[in-house]
Amino acid sequence: MTSLRHNEPDRVEPRDSYLDAARDCILDVGWRRTTLTEVARRAGVSRMTIYRTWADMPRLLADLMTREWGDVVADSLAHDDPDAPTVERLVRDIVGTVQRLRENELFVRIVDLDPELILPYLFSRRGRSQDGILERTVAALREAQAEGAARPGNPVSMARAMLLATHGFVLSAHTMVDDQVSLGDLDAELALALTRSLQP
Known part of the structure; x- marks a missing residue:
């Protein structure tokens, strides 16, 4: 699917990379088994980085x-x-x-x-x-x-x-x-x- 959310197609904002990781988690294991900790692991950042952006799933x-x-x-x-x-x-x-x-x-x-x-x-x-x-x-x-x-x-x-x-x-x-x-x-x-x- 073509994405139009960025003016520069090759530039990925950190927040978008975190959402991409969450998307991958949900596709793989579903919503119930997706945690902020797993999102952080897939995004390659600390758990606190994700918690500072979203308080919960x-x-x-x-x-x-x-x-x-x-x-x-x-x-x-x-x-x-x-x-x-x-x-x-x-x-x-x-x-x-x-x-x-x-x-x-x-x-x-x-x-x-x-x-x-x-x-x-x-x-x-x-x-x-x-x-x-x-x-x-x-x-x-x-x-x-x-x-x-x-x-x-x-x-x-x-x-x-x-x-x-x-x-x-x-x-x-x-x-x-x-x-x-x-x-x-x-x-x-x-x-x-x-x-x-x-x-x-």
Whole structure:
């Protein structure tokens, strides 16, 4: 996956190297068996170096997920067609992000081994990544409305409804796939539903 989190691709900040070590730990042994001590060992630094940055694993995980999901969105936007109509571009970005999340190895590992880590963001509160996605979506909706390409309405509530609609396609799409319906079929339906919901 292409990462857009650094202006200089070959430069790795210490904090990112620590998050990389945590990511490797979770991929190898899962969240429950990953400790700050093991992260420090893999990063090649002292345990206190990691503790000075994160007091506990939940805080480290929150930063790791924010970085990871932000990279997923950035990767989707990197494949964007800047000349496409605003609504078409927005829908393509959303569907592309859904697809990349489903394929992301860290996301898949968390859902398979530690799905309870995702539950707070579905039932209790929004995360930083969700807020970032909403901010981008609201901006795109305002642009589309100004062009007359999207229907009138509160872009904030429209963006939140769109995000809620995509949750199932990220987390549960596999339950709807069989010899009659493919993931591609479902994604096409998502694109159609989002497009029609935005038409003036």
